[in-house]
Amino acid sequence: MLAGGRSSRMGTPKAALEWHGSTLLYRTAAIVTRATGGPVVVVRASGQELPELPKDVTVVDDPREGKGPVQGIAAGLAALAGRADAAFVTSTDLPFLHPAFVVAVLRALEDGPDVALPVARGYQQPLAAAYRTSLAGLAAGLVSDERLRPAFLFQECSVTRLDDAALLADPVLKERDPDLDSVLNVNTPGEYQAARQRQAPEVTVQLFGALAKAGRPGGPRQVRAATAQGAADAAGLRFDRHVTAALNGDQITRDPATPLAQGDTVFFMSADAGG
Amino acid sequence: MPAGGYFGQAFVVDVTDGAAATLPLPDRVLRAYLGGAGLGTWLLHRLGPPGADPLSPSAVLAFVFSPLVGTPLTTSAKFAVVAKSPLTGLLTDALASSQFAIAGKLTGHDAIVITGRAEKQSVLLIDGDGARLIDAAELTGMAASDADRKLRDQLGRGWRVAAIGPAGERGVRYATISHDGRHAGRGGLGAVMGAKNLKAIAVRAATKVNSADPAQVLAAARDLRERSFGPATAKYRELGTLANLLAFNAISALPTRNFQSATFDGAGRLGATQSSQAAQGSRPGQASQAARGGHATEAATPATPATPADLAEMRRVARSSCASCTIGCEHIYRVGGGKKARVEYENVFALGPMCGVAEPGAVLAASARCDDLGLDTISAGGTIAWAMECAERGLIDAPWLRFGDPGALLRALDEIGTMSTPLGELLAQGSRAASRTVGGASAAFAPHVKGLEMPGYEPRTLHAMALGLAVNARGADHNRSGAYEADLSGDLDRTDGGAAHVTAAIETEDRAAVMDSMILCKFLRGVFTDPFAEWAALLSAVTGWDMTGAELRRTARRIVIAKRVYNLREGWQPADDWLPDRLLAEPLTLASGRQARLTPARLRAMIDGYYKERGLDPAGRPVAENNHDLYFA
Numbered sequence: 084m085l086a087g088g089r090s091s092r093m094g095t096p097k098a099a100l101e102w103h104g105s106t107l108l109y110r111t112a113a114i115v116t117r118a119t120g121g122p123v124v125v126v127r128a129s130g131q132e133l134p135e136l137p138k139d140v141t142v143v144d145d146p147r148e149g150k151g152p153v154q155g156i157a158a159g160l161a162a163l164a165g166r167a168d169a170a171f172v173t174s175t176d177l178p179f180l181h182p183a184f185v186v187a188v189l190r191a192l193e194d195g196p197d198v199a200l201p202v203a204r205g206y207q208q209p210l211a212a213a214y215r216t217s218l219a220g221l222a223a224g225l226v227s228d229e230r231l232r233p234a235f236l237f238q239e240c241s242v243t244r245l246d247d248a249a250l251l252a253d254p255v256l257k258e259r260d261p262d263l264d265s266v267l268n269v270n271t272p273g274e275y276q277a278a279r280q281r282q283a284p285e286v287t288v289q290l291f292g293a294l295a296k297a298g299r300p301g302g303p304r305q306v307r308a309a310t311a312q313g314a315a316d317a318a319g320l321r322f323d324r325h326v327t328a329a330l331n332g333d334q335i336t337r338d339p340a341t342p343l344a345q346g347d348t349v350f351f352m353s354a355d356a357g358g
Numbered sequence: 359m360p361a362g363g364y365f366g367q368a369f370v371v372d373v374t375d376g377a378a379a380t381l382p383l384p385d386r387v388l389r390a391y392l393g394g395a396g397l398g399t400w401l402l403h404r405l406g407p408p409g410a411d412p413l414s415p416s417a418v419l420a421f422v423f424s425p426l427v428g429t430p431l432t433t434s435a436k437f438a439v440v441a442k443s444p445l446t447g448l449l450t451d452a453l454a455s456s457q458f459a460i461a462g463k464l465t466g467h468d469a470i471v472i473t474g475r476a477e478k479q480s481v482l483l484i485d486g487d488g489a490r491l492i493d494a495a496e497l498t499g500m501a502a503s504d505a506d507r508k509l510r511d512q513l514g515r516g517w518r519v520a521a522i523g524p525a526g527e528r529g530v531r532y533a534t535i536s537h538d539g540r541h542a543g544r545g546g547l548g549a550v551m552g553a554k555n556l557k558a559i560a561v562r563a564a565t566k567v568n569s570a571d572p573a574q575v576l577a578a579a580r581d582l583r584e585r586s587f588g589p590a591t592a593k594y595r596e597l598g599t600l601a602n603l604l605a606f607n608a609i610s611a612l613p614t615r616n617f618q619s620a621t622f623d624g625a626g627r628l629g630a631t632q633s634s635q636a637a638q639g640s641r642p643g644q645a646s647q648a649a650r651g652g653h654a655t656e657a658a659t660p661a662t663p664a665t666p667a668d669l670a671e672m673r674r675v676a677r678s679s680c681a682s683c684t685i686g687c688e689h690i691y692r693v694g695g696g697k698k699a700r701v702e703y704e705n706v707f708a709l710g711p712m713c714g715v716a717e718p719g720a721v722l723a724a725s726a727r728c729d730d731l732g733l734d735t736i737s738a739g740g741t742i743a744w745a746m747e748c749a750e751r752g753l754i755d756a757p758w759l760r761f762g763d764p765g766a767l768l769r770a771l772d773e774i775g776t777m778s779t780p781l782g783e784l785l786a787q788g789s790r791a792a793s794r795t796v797g798g799a800s801a802a803f804a805p806h807v808k809g810l811e812m813p814g815y816e817p818r819t820l821h822a823m824a825l826g827l828a829v830n831a832r833g834a835d836h837n838r839s840g841a842y843e844a845d846l847s848g849d850l851d852r853t854d855g856g857a858a859h860v861t862a863a864i865e866t867e868d869r870a871a872v873m874d875s876m877i878l879c880k881f882l883r884g885v886f887t888d889p890f891a892e893w894a895a896l897l898s899a900v901t902g903w904d905m906t907g908a909e910l911r912r913t914a915r916r917i918v919i920a921k922r923v924y925n926l927r928e929g930w931q932p933a934d935d936w937l938p939d940r941l942l943a944e945p946l947t948l949a950s951g952r953q954a955r956l957t958p959a960r961l962r963a964m965i966d967g968y969y970k971e972r973g974l975d976p977a978g979r980p981v982a983e984n985n986h987d988l989y990f991a
Binding site: 091253257265289291292293295296301320323327328329331332333334336337338348350352353354 | 593597601
């Protein structure tokens with residue numbers, strides 16, 4: 084995740100902007116963690132203050148500031164060396180980034196290219212794309228040569244471009260993010276306000292066991308919530324140490340800040356699982 | 359002897375001739391092993407001949423009480439039955455709760471140990487006058503609950519009974535011992551008792567037991583009682599353990615059709631929900647008179663199982679609890695014909711999804727049949743599920759034995775419990791022994807660890823539990839290793855087993871070792887915020903010892919290692935700490951679309967980590983120089 088931009092058009096650091104209960108940085112990092120299982124690395128400008136991050140997310144300083152996104156990509160890919168063969172690279176300002184988008188883009192690397200580059204909603208999306216971590220040296224060399232635009236990197240390696248149709252060939256992505264809002268970023272106060280005015284994702288909530296009570300039906304039912312805490316609130320449930328949440332029948336969490344995305348299912352269960 | 363909580367002696371009875379003797383229990387041994395499963399392990403070391411056949415006269419069967427029995431502490435009326443298992447050939451310790459614990463301890467002993475074999479089927483009586491045998495001819499063939507009732511009518515007020523059913527009499531290797539409708543269920547203890555020609559043991563209190571600080575104990579009891587009504591026990595109180603079923607199905611942790619799947623399309627018919635709850639909010643003691651009678655199942659198998667749309671329609675008519683318990687996890691369901699049955703997650707899992715049976719009436723009828731015959735529901739369901747797969751693959755000539763067929767399930771239970779057919783005799787040995795007879799590929803999908811059939815926790819989606827199941831002394835067991843707690847906590851990735859899972863599995867195993875020895879019900883565990891320290895305080899008030907949480911942690915380790923030392927003596931091999939091949943070869947697909955897989959390499963790494971953290975050698979053997987505090991000498 085590249086967090087070191089200047090946010091000049093926004094006029095305030097974008098990483099710290101709030102969106103339905105999370106900062107943009109926390110939400111994006113947590114969405115990428117959900118989609119990939121980690122490791123997740125945030126690249127920041129040296130000394131840059133960052134808001135809270137999900138646990139296990141690491142931060143590295145960009146050794147060469149002001150060199151643009153290719154430098155950030157180089158620093159991030161280098162930090163992942165030995166820990167991952169490929170990485171989804173993203174900026175911090177994608178409030179609608181969906182885990183299914185991340186999965187679909189990363190999957191495109193399975194065919195062998197060095198980069199899977201979405202061309203979504205009419206634009207190339209180098210900061211919502213997948214890269215092989217082995218490109219770190221190449222990217223750093225380009226920066227040294229002052230070839231700072233991502234297009235220079237794409238000239239030097241194999242790139243698979245994913246247009247809307249290619250992306251939406253993924254049935255999960257097509258169902259959850261049919262307009263490819265995943266790549267909608269917020270650069271100006273106006274765009275940010277527009278993003279804030281959009282409702283939180285629609286998710287399905289189901290309460291199991293003794294959590295369902297008279298006046299608090301077990302469901303399943305649809306609610307609007309961007310975090311696990313939001314879903315619990317919508318269900319009238321106290322999300323304390325006696326309660327856990329399973330996302331889409333998969334990972335289990337007690338973290339109230341766990342991000343939710345459109346189409347998610349949240350199972351709330353008793354944390355006291357004996358029997 | 360400690361100032362309270364103990365009598366400092368075990369009562370050792372040879373039922374061959376009725377001879378009895380007391381065995382002094384040194385203070386250091388009591389403090390080192392506490393009671394229950396811990397003290398039982400020590401007794402088995404001390405009194406059980408190495409290498410003895412578990413069904414031979416020389417085998418030892420120990421009923422072991424605890425320092426908390428007889429106190430007003432909630433859930434303390436528990437005891438452990440400990441023996442060498444005829445199912446695993448290793449140590450088994452089954453815990454249960456009932457008035458038998460109180461009456462048994464108040465015979466004046468911390469344990470009752472039985473050896474030998476009676477000349478004919480008998481009942482062993484123990485009270486203040488010592489031990490004596492009476493003829494059990496009139497009880498032969500009876501369900502344990504019927505034998506219990508008849509015997510208490512015959513003996514009169516004050517007697518409490520532990521009895522076996524027909525399966526125990528016939529030597530089914532997963533037969534149970536029952537008392538007040540509760541069961542010492544796992545590992546075939548009923549067969550051990552049956553092999554001693556004992557249909558029942560009856561005990562009657564003859565004395566009292568003191569606490570070192572009665573006022574402190576009373577205050578602690580009041581506090582614990584209040585905490586037992588809180589959110590940590592809500593699941594048990596409001597729905598019972600069956601609440602697990604729908605949740606486990608949702609997260610692909612519900613073993614189905616002999617572990618061929620982790621979700622069951624009929625789960626919705628078998629789950630517990632609040633929607634049709636009839637007795638919501640009731641506290642224990644508000645149960646019906648029939649339920650209060652303490653019989654796990656008051657039903658005979660209905661001639662025609664009820665066929666309601668789902669189990670919720672048979673929702674409880676009452677709630678009940680074990681002796682001295684304020685949680686009240688027992689939920690009573692209508693079986694049909696005016697009969698009622700106690701329902702728990704494990705029996706519904708094993709006789710429902712595991713066998714592919716979705717009809718609620720059939721599952722309850724099968725559970726009732728297990729109770730009448732005296733069969734462990736988990737091993738019965740697991741072994742039948744394995745046989746169903748064998749039949750479908752043509753490895754067993756039983757074309758009627760099909761997944762999902764309620765009639766086949768009930769017929770198989772009858773054939774096992776009565777050992778009336780060759781198939782019944784085969785399946786009465788358990789899935790491990792049966793797979794050795796059947797051969798072919800059947801061993802790869804026999805659902806056991808060390809011979810003990812697996813409980814309702816899917817290892818491929820619960821990696822900490824996978825480790826716990828693999829290394830536990832008793833075999834595939836969810837009570838001595840509660841590692842699923844870590845998997846379901848959200849604190850770690852349940853499908854990415856590693857070092858954190860090892861640490862979590864050890865922690866839960868340690869907690870279980872202490873709770874099963876002091877003894878408190880593990881359904882209370884969520885009410886403790888600093889468990890070892892709080893348990894030490896309880897034990898100190900009862901015994902007068904100045905115990906600390908740190909000492910109890912050492913006690914936990916000692917008990918875990920002592921079990922491993924015993925198993926090693928009885929033939930445990932490193933390969934026994936492993937899981938069935940199926941679970942390591944066939945991935946599962948989660949609802950999210952992601953595949954969950956447990957590879958042999960991952961399991962191996964977790965086991966190696968466990969051995970290292972436990973201070974075992976690389977092959978899992980206890981290191982002699984680390985075991986100076988086991989007090990076996």
